[in-house]
Amino acid sequence: MPTVAVDKEDLYQLLGRSYTTEEFDELCFEFGIELDEDTTNDCAKGERPQLKIEIPANRYDMLCIEGIAQALNEYLGRSSAPAYSLQPAVPQVTMTIKESTSTIRPYAAAAILRGIKFTQRSYDSFIALQDKLHTNLCRNRTLVAMGTHDLDTLEGPFTYEALPPSEITFIPLNQTKAMDGNQLMEFYEKDKNLGKYLHIIKDSPVFPVILDKNRNVASMPPIINSDRSKITLETTNVFLDITGTDKTKVAIVVNQLVAMFSRYCSTPFSIEPVNVVSEHNKETRVFPDIKPRLMQAEISYINSCLGLNLDVDTIIQLLKKMGLQPKQNESKNDLLDVYIPITRPDVLHQCDIMEDASIAYGYNNLVKTQAQSQA
Template sequence: MPTISVDKAALFQELGREYTTEEFDELCFEFGIELDEDTTNSDRPIVDGKQEPPQLKIEIPANRYDLLCFEGIALMLNIFLGRNPLPEYKLTQPARMEQIIVKEDTTKIRPYVAGAILRNIKFDQARYASFIALQDKLHQNLARQRTLVSIGTHDLDTVKGPFTYEALPPKDIKFTPLNQTQEMDGEELMNFYEKHQQLGKYLHIIRDSPVYPVIYDSNRTVCSLPPIINGDRSKISLDTTNVLIEITALDKTKLDIVSKMMVTMFSQYTLEPFTIEPVEIVSEHNNETRVTPDIAPRTAEAEVSYINQCCGLSLSPAEICTLLKKMAFRAKPSTTSPDIINVEIPPTRADVLHQCDIMEDVAIAYGFNSLPRAFPNISGTVAQPLPINKLSDIVRVETAMAGWSEVLPLILCSHDENFGWLNRKDDGNTAVKLANPKTLEFQVVRTSLLPGLLKTIRENKHHSVPMKIFEVSDVAFKDLSLERKSRNERHFAAAFYGKTSGFEVVHGLLDRVMAMLKTDFLAEGETPKGDSYYIKELDDPTYFPGHAASIHVRIGGKDKVIGSFGILHPTVLEKYELKYPVSSLELNVEAFM
């Protein structure tokens, strides 16, 4: 969720009144944004000798790009409050339309471009700062760090159309980048900005490409090298009155959204508010020749019955239209069907995809907290636990009743903890491995509950001994036969840590749990009546030689190894930094399903 910082006094002036923090918080809450912080009473930074005026930090829903700047928040709240009419955005019809001519090579690197002109715009310090900040927010969010879309803004009076959008080898592009004094070519530019705090992280987007995207004016002045930087020549300032906005992209939809946001938010500062001068894009090779930006509202239909059903209301079409007005929609009951309203979705509302989005806005305008409340009918559903969880609970409760303490370690662990430290070898077909962990603690999904138990003991060495702990939880294994190439398995594990090995104690716990699962001990030569289990000496490097056993069950006449127990090998204890002996037990409980 992006957070936008706006000047408190300026916003309240726009809204036509003062709000207390609580009142404004309430307004935000109802509208669906969140007041994170009011800095009035905080230590505010001092910039250029002046303390920053109080700010409101507002959290914006991630799909409301129209609320990413002061202008949008003020406009949408004013519309919501019924103070402002819906703006009507208009394209002017210039005598000679500026052109951006697109060269085919751009398809190799960044195929789409759009343009727009804000004529006779009046900046001041605050507007200018907001104009820059909106570009930044769009770059960070929708444009995914400039990879998908990037924006360049220029003083139109310093360059001369028609413009060309080309893709050239880096060596062939020479210009002085924004706020620099020396000219450089594309390669030099990459080296120059390599360590740059803000721009360094964008270089990778084009760096290794044989051609870089570039926009020239008709005098071969470089306007910009998207998505990295603009040329110094065309840079805008507080005094700029005619702004050319060019936007390049990999993604057409996002290009369109970014264009709409840039022009709708700042066209209110042009001589005739909400007018935008279009730019013609000439792009024959990919059928993208068109006039941009496209600010025509999208028309959509919404069903009155659907809206009323979902909201639990019985509003008339006219009432719905009135509510929608608060959310910046022009809506009219359809003349052809009583159940349809025709909704004009303004260019600012890129978040609306389906009539459910319109329905939600009706609910917001009505007030979530004013909606008639009901308790949904219980249509005869039957409660039931997941069978494996029910079985696990039996083992958990019986083990706790037997005097053991349940622990809850993490499921992710290091490769060593899961294999090497237990004297186990990774055959490459066992564990699910993570591609991008932030630390070595999280390299694999555990295939055994032992690492978690041993780490828990390690972290609790201040506790009196003996320690008797257990866990019943899932491990995961690779399984290439399945869609997800892996499967979980429910395990039960316990560990005894004390001055004696506790081997018999752990063995006794196994007997107890088996008894509670109605599984009899099968002595040699006996014939079992029902389900049964037996143990056999086990040679396993995890355990001390001669003091380990495999656990076998005979269920439905079939024998199966379900786990093992034993005194852990001293080399295992050493890895886990344990001073006293440990006996442990681990088995797969799914055999008892």
Template sequence: MPTIGVNKEDFFVALGQRFTTDEFQALCFDYGIELDEDTENDPSRPADEKPELKIEVPANRSDLLCFEGLARSLNIFQTADVRPFIAGAILRGVKFTQASYDSFIGLQDKLHQNLARQRTLVAIGTHDLDTLQGPFSYEAREPQNIRFAPLNQTKEMDDKHLSRYLHIIRDAPKYPVIYDSKGVVCSLPPIINGDHSKITLATTNVFIELTATDRTKLEIICNSMVTMFAQYCAEPFTVEPVLIKEADGTTRVTPNLAPVRLEVSVEYINRCCGLELSAESICQLLERMAYTSRPLGSQIEVFIPPTRPDVLHACDIMEDVAVAYGFNKLPRILSNRSATVGKPLPVNKLADIVRLECAMSGWLEVMPLILCSHDENFAWLNRRDDGTTAVKLANPKTVEYQVVRTSLLPGLLKTVRDNKSMRLPLKIFETSDIVLKDDSLERRARNERRWAAAYCGKSSGFEVVHGLLDRILLMLRVEDYFIQEISDSTFFPGRAAGVYLGKRGEESQRIGEIGVLHPEVLEKFELKYPVSVLELNLEVFL
């Protein structure tokens, strides 16, 4: 992800306040970015250099790639209301039993813990409507000006003596609070309700209010609460809506229990399930799953009830058709209509064959990182970067991760370097991808599966590496191949060869290299003993 450097003093001026490092780190975390470094505390910073904040931002947020955009976005984020969204509903004539009451409270707790993310996204308040007087007001007030008796308490308290959810809004300049028309505190969301309006088994009219930082989650949780328990109302499955008047004068009604309309192809459902059902038969199955639907030619019009926020796509409808039909009754056949068997990609199957044969030959597999430094990929291998092969990171976090490797050798050699305490000879291999630039593709780069091995011992071990090459190509049933001396600055002069497919003297294809590394390469990677390596492109065998 890109890292943006901004002048610390100027940035805090733009934000209108100063932050400690921890405070600013918390702000960045809340917004989905990351404070990578505060150079004010860096002892290596020159005295005449002003402190900087280095901030890591998502790659898809081009609006955060400059000082102005970053400051503007954080200012908007900070000055937004603490919990800007609210909804409400009323259940009248409810007749609670102990079991239904416990279930009602239990659902509220489970929604808080899961969908509401411990009340950070949505907070639910339930009240005995008969103890309150509407209309209700949703306000933001300074904490010291809010005093009330919290749930199950008889004494008035301030914010310092409230529940474990206080941390959600503790640092906000103002706290959200809901009042009735007589100034009674209904709740201090997302922390706690007032004791004045708590519900009991004797409650018959339930007022439900919800506040949120996420509108979608607000609507889902509001609908869940009222649809699950409207059956206990005097008139079953009847919900009394609440009119919300926004600060800008606009109005809306909650909850919105209108079903969502979706069209699904009959052919799609039959193809995925391996069936040949008519549109009418599918509608009958959907009725079993609580949908309202009707045929529309080759399509089916489906109305998704407010109890099913999980249904987002035609595949969800198809799954419910399969459930209604019976998974155990679905035909168990392999056909062009139903993809039911998975298998590895050919390149992965090939790589697994190579891994297995190397392991059985006594070689150890290693898995280095795909990123490396520019020097490790080029200069340390005595190779020149012509700018046409390596994919480079625009804003690398450290010098160790500057480019995507174009060879498996740097990773193998670093592994040998970091395992000097191991008994020699050390025989390791890797079968993995490199990345090369390719302007013919939309993404401007491509992966290439390669296989590489390295032998480090008191002798060069060239014949050992050559033997491994012969073994692998034998198991791949490659008959026509040969090696031929090449000039490559990575290898010791006269100790390097290209690996070719085809017959010598005829048209052939070079697929890799094998040889003894040049002493300069060994010195760069801090290796004291000779090393022989090979590297092949495996994709030519597909």
């Protein structure tokens, strides 16, 4: 399970109260996560205490302090799931995927966060979430890679192409000298961080690249962004690019990024969509898709798995504590229509809905019974 280090004071402030280490450890246990370490007693002078929390590998929404606080506040009944919106509803920016990318990283998504306000710690969290996603869901960038850019340094529309490395020239992030694709491979070969990703594209005759209207390079995924478009604490408009070989995971990643950090936009939880045009493979789509997914779960199934006899209203309230939006089916009394938010791609089957109900009810509250053998 990935371990996420969060600022202790910031998290408790987001949760609306302070906890003793024992109290917070118990809260984590009840929710299904684990407090690995409280660094309060080990901090040097001037250091801020951290909580190191182990998160289930499929809870991508909890890989940052924002997601942990949101999930726990919903569980504690302090808040409900955010209502995400697209503003404007119709995309004003496009990114066109060229057919040349088909041989290397064929899928891409994009989104824009407008009027964002970073503090040093929220900026650090933004970067850390990308690192966690790259390591976990993205399988060290082999399946998906993401880039974040100061939109005010670029101009749409954008294109996502694959070009011979000799035709890609830009100043890479935090460098001062322009290099072409071949020079970049040589330059980063011994880099402890980026060197381990070079193999993903190194032997390809073409490298993927995202360009703006004026052919300025924004990024060469999955290796590095351009220094031109780097984000800083002063950045107010962020352009997100996500590319990969797995279409489903590309969509999950863009959803997680906007879900966690759109809270800092001038209109909280608003996202500007991007029309991603991919005519050659009929994959043209608007990103992000923020519509909740509809799934169904049988009330009798949930009760039978938990050994309970809960009424529909009680189960609905339990599922709301886990960030889901359930309601009773209009034609079948034993059926729940459960709307799954974009933060929860881990919910795939009614057994996952049942598991959320059991967490909200409390495993310690379940009655222990002896399994009955069948003759």
